[in-house]
Amino acid sequence: MIKEVNKFNEHKDNAILEFLADLALKNNLINPEFYEMYNVKRGLRNKNGTGVLVGLTDIGSVEGYILKDNKKIPMDGQLFYRGINIKDIVTGFQNENRPGYEEVAYLLLFGKLPTKNELADFNNLLDESRHLPHSFTENMILKIPSKNIMNKLQRSILVLYSHDENPDDISVKNVLRQSIELIARFPTIISYGYQAKTHNFDNKSLFIHSPKAGIGTAENILYMTRANNQYTKTEAETLDLALVLHAEHGGGNNSAFATHVVSSSGTDTYSAIAAAVGSLKGHKHGGANIMVREMILDIKENVSNINDIGKLKDYLLKILRKEAFNKEGLIYGMGHAVYTKSDPRAVLLKDKAFELAVEKDAVDEFNLYKNIEELTIELFKEIKGENVVISANVDLYSGFVYEMLNIPKELYTPLFATARVAGWCAHRIEQIVSDQKIIRPAYKSVSHKNEYIPLCERK
Numbered sequence: 263m264i265k266e267v268n269k270f271n272e273h274k275d276n277a278i279l280e281f282l283a284d285l286a287l288k289n290n291l292i293n294p295e296f297y298e299m300y301n302v303k304r305g306l307r308n309k310n311g312t313g314v315l316v317g318l319t320d321i322g323s324v325e326g327y328i329l330k331d332n333k334k335i336p337m338d339g340q341l342f343y344r345g346i347n348i349k350d351i352v353t354g355f356q357n358e359n360r361p362g363y364e365e366v367a368y369l370l371l372f373g374k375l376p377t378k379n380e381l382a383d384f385n386n387l388l389d390e391s392r393h394l395p396h397s398f399t400e401n402m403i404l405k406i407p408s409k410n411i412m413n414k415l416q417r418s419i420l421v422l423y424s425h426d427e428n429p430d431d432i433s434v435k436n437v438l439r440q441s442i443e444l445i446a447r448f449p450t451i452i453s454y455g456y457q458a459k460t461h462n463f464d465n466k467s468l469f470i471h472s473p474k475a476g477i478g479t480a481e482n483i484l485y486m487t488r489a490n491n492q493y494t495k496t497e498a499e500t501l502d503l504a505l506v507l508h509a510e511h512g513g514g515n516n517s518a519f520a521t522h523v524v525s526s527s528g529t530d531t532y533s534a535i536a537a538a539v540g541s542l543k544g545h546k547h548g549g550a551n552i553m554v555r556e557m558i559l560d561i562k563e564n565v566s567n568i569n570d571i572g573k574l575k576d577y578l579l580k581i582l583r584k585e586a587f588n589k590e591g592l593i594y595g596m597g598h599a600v601y602t603k604s605d606p607r608a609v610l611l612k613d614k615a616f617e618l619a620v621e622k623d624a625v626d627e628f629n630l631y632k633n634i635e636e637l638t639i640e641l642f643k644e645i646k647g648e649n650v651v652i653s654a655n656v657d658l659y660s661g662f663v664y665e666m667l668n669i670p671k672e673l674y675t676p677l678f679a680t681a682r683v684a685g686w687c688a689h690r691i692e693q694i695v696s697d698q699k700i701i702r703p704a705y706k707s708v709s710h711k712n713e714y715i716p717l718c719e720r721k
């Protein structure tokens with residue numbers, strides 16, 4: 263009987279929700295012509311596709327085009343951390359046969375490359391902070407698991423506020439202490455969050471490995487997420503490279519900008535970084551790496567022969583026409599708001615992906631990604647004309663690389679966040695130090711003035 267009543271309520275609730283959704287759709291749609299009429303910079307983008315200038319930063323520089331006569335001239339993308347080309351950073355630590363992520367985090371936070379001693383001190387600080395507060399794992403992570411590790415991460419960050427004796431102090435020294443703790447703890451939170459997820463929802467055995475001192479961020483992630491703690495040198499180096507490439511991307515990317523916006527109100531570090539995680543989770547931003555994986559699985563299911571370029575191209579066209587996959591019309595892992603001809607991170611990851619594909623006998627799989635990249639560029643030229651230049655972004659090959667490392671897909675976006683938290687913290691400190699004004703742009707109201715009608719007179 264109770265079941266029947268619930269069923270009835272379900273139908274009733276659904277009907278109410280449908281009615282309310284129709285109302286919300288009807289009454290929230292702004293006439294598209296108004297945007298043009300009031301010269302609104304939608305997405306904070308100028309007519310020529312460049313971003314509206316809203317701030318200055320000394321942390322990361324993202325260069326994807328040359329501006330000539332107010333027009334974007336495509337170029338190969340370049341990325342700089344504190345003025346140093348990412349390619350030189352990667353070559354630098356790889357030549358010295360050591361991990362690069364901690365050095366990059368130091369560079370982003372403090373604006374200079376660390377000396378040997380400074381790096382050692384910084385690594386010690388991270389090691390001292392990697393453990394989660396007492397009972398946090400039991401009470402926060404294992405008791406309340408989430409199917410989505412980004413959601414788990416976001417909630418864990420907010421709970422860390424209650425474990426901090428000085429959470430609201432936004433002096434640089436205190437924010438720095440909080441930043442170092444967050445950078446150190448992200449690997450632990452995502453690893454345990456993943457264990458809680460697989461144990462609770464996928465019926466897998468539960469294991470919790472404590473973080474290990476002296477092995478750094480990438481190795482700790484592999485160490486904590488694997489039952490036997492084992493990983494190879496290549497795996498650790500590859501994950502470290504991915505972390506370095508995801509650590510920072512200027513002030514305008516959605517999650518860094520969210521950090522600036524939220525920090526500008528004077529709020530605490532946990533609120534600002536939780537907001538950034540929420541932003542990165544979105545499918546058009548960091549969440550694209552999971553979508554790439556889903557898209558690849560969908561393509562494999564629906565294209566009878568993935569090596570048949572014609573069939574693959576037809577299917578990609580269907581995706582663009584919103585007829586296939588999730589019907590949103592996007593080919594995930596392709597396109598960028600700044601980069602045109604290439605994303606330097608995608609170029610570096612593609613090289614690594616090919617190397618791993620050869621090693622793991624997965625060249626056919628690699629070729630599928632490569633063909634998607636090449637065919638999307640071709641399709642864009644055919645549909646939008648020669649002037650629209652698109653290329654693979656960091657999210658296209660990162661998932662493939664993680665797949666080769668046997669890293670589960672639930673961790674793809676959390677790994678992005680684990681790398682990017684260094685960039686977010688650097689941007690938060692820059693906002694606090696340099697740009698104390700609250701961010702408050704304008705929205706023009708286009709509503710008609712209405713009268714309040716008493717409840718008994720409404721129809």
Ligand SMILES: CC(=O)SCCNC(=O)CCNC(=O)[C@H](O)C(C)(C)COP(=O)(O)OP(=O)(O)OC[C@H]1O[C@@H](n2cnc3c(N)ncnc32)[C@H](O)[C@@H]1OP(=O)(O)O
Pocket residue numbers: 311545546547548550582591592593594595596597598599600652655656657
């Ligand atoms: C870490 C990162 O955040 S990297 C980006 C990860 N995101 C993705 O991979 C999702 C797929 N890509 C996209 O959605 C977009 O390329 C974005 C969100 C990254 C950038 O979007 P925008 O800045 O609007 O790109 P841009 O202005 O260059 O787009 C031009 C046109 O191409 C379309 N377009 C851009 N990328 C794609 C794509 N991957 N698939 C289909 N169409 C696309 C845009 O919708 C736009 O169409 P319109 O002119 O008809 O409105």
Ligand SMILES: O=C([O-])CC(=O)C(=O)O
Pocket residue numbers: 324510511514515516547598599600655656
């Ligand atoms: O810059 C952007 O808009 C998105 C991006 O690639 C990143 O944040 O890594």
